[in-house]
Amino acid sequence: MTAGxxxxxxxxxxxxxxxxxxxxxxxxxxxxxxxxxxAGAWKAxxxxxxxxxxxxxxxxxxxxxxxxxxxxxxWFRFAQHLGRIREPEKAGSWLASTARHECLKVIKxxxxxxxxxxxxxxxxxxxxxxxxxxxxxxEDAAAEAEQVRRLxxxxxxxxxxxxxxxxxxxxxPPPSYLEVSAALGIAVGSIGPLRQRCLRxxxxxxxxxGVV
Amino acid sequence: MSGMREENxxxxxxxxxxxxxxxxxxxxxxxxxFDDGLLEEExxxxxxxxxxxxxxxxxxxxxxxALYDLxxxxxxxxxxxxxxxxxxxxATDAPRMLTFRAGELTVDVEVTGQGLMGQVLPPQPALIxxxxxxxxxxxxxxxxxxxxxxxxxxxxxxxxxxxTGADVVVTEWLRA
Numbered sequence: 001m002t003a004g005x006x007x008x009x010x011x012x013x014x015x016x017x018x019x020x021x022x023x024x025x026x027x028x029x030x031x032x033x034x035x036x037x038x039a040g041a042w043k044a045x046x047x048x049x050x051x052x053x054x055x056x057x058x059x060x061x062x063x064x065x066x067x068x069x070x071x072x073x074x075w076f077r078f079a080q081h082l083g084r085i086r087e088p089e090k091a092g093s094w095l096a097s098t099a100r101h102e103c104l105k106v107i108k109x110x111x112x113x114x115x116x117x118x119x120x121x122x123x124x125x126x127x128x129x130x131x132x133x134x135x136x137x138x139e140d141a142a143a144e145a146e147q148v149r150r151l152x153x154x155x156x157x158x159x160x161x162x163x164x165x166x167x168x169x170x171x172x173p174p175p176s177y178l179e180v181s182a183a184l185g186i187a188v189g190s191i192g193p194l195r196q197r198c199l200r201x202x203x204x205x206x207x208x209x210g211v212v
Numbered sequence: 213m214s215g216m217r218e219e220n221x222x223x224x225x226x227x228x229x230x231x232x233x234x235x236x237x238x239x240x241x242x243x244x245x246f247d248d249g250l251l252e253e254e255x256x257x258x259x260x261x262x263x264x265x266x267x268x269x270x271x272x273x274x275x276x277x278a279l280y281d282l283x284x285x286x287x288x289x290x291x292x293x294x295x296x297x298x299x300x301x302x303a304t305d306a307p308r309m310l311t312f313r314a315g316e317l318t319v320d321v322e323v324t325g326q327g328l329m330g331q332v333l334p335p336q337p338a339l340i341x342x343x344x345x346x347x348x349x350x351x352x353x354x355x356x357x358x359x360x361x362x363x364x365x366x367x368x369x370x371x372x373x374x375x376t377g378a379d380v381v382v383t384e385w386l387r388a
Contacts (some may be wrong), residue, residue, distance in 0.1 A: 046273045072273075080382065148258045168253065200244075202251060
């Protein structure tokens, strides 16, 4: 995830099929190891699956405070249920589905305050400087930062369905379609066509704005 | 999983046929699909920069391992007024009613702006703590019938830990 990588090299590592499927194969083993007391396995689960949980939260456009609480609730409950999860290899789907349900509860409880549609509010999330941000702060990378900003802006302006789907798909490592299905409550079979439509819609917007 | 994906992409192609006016050749599809993959990967890199998992949240998830407790039974949430009850007209701040169940043991909880109130059923004495995370446990007063009150509304996710005799029960983590 190095922001400074030149496009030509970066494109070489683009997975032809979803890379997540391969990396996720270990999830079942990690869950079982964590059940047996292996803290390293728990850490690996957090590293591999917390971007997915975060993506689900962000896809539902909760406020920062609500989103943080949902994220915590999901992980607390996962730890609590660790020894009882029936299909450990599907822990990603379990987390995604739990996150979705908690997000929907938050949305339901906010009878007046609806999730934010204000891109400025969403932009605040990245105020903490990540290593990636420090890197792109350098002048050499300014152009790339600008490109990322414009890409993100176009993404944010997509319709709800597309923005939601793409926000989950862009978790790292890439989620499986089963996980995406659990995260959004949509049929596995509808994800591929919708993904294609949304990515091409985004590409068209970028082309129209001259963002390459 | 990759097999499933390929199947989906086939559907996607048919879908594309319907949308696009022109008939696309097979290699054009490959190129377009490749481009989809590139764009998704660009978005993934952009997300890592613009909207990463906040560092403190990642740490909270790591610390959550301490909540894994083999000795405690989990009382599952079986009723949540937020989801299961019909909305009451005009009642904007009706208390949240929760019911947790572990085997024969039931815990009813009411969350109001003032705090928590609840009852263990069947009625029995118990030691009860309100958990707020791996490092936070506040004992609450309980009477002989298992009725309890806490003057503080949980600030974030919470769970109740109950000790009745030798039995330890923890309610499912929930956002108040």
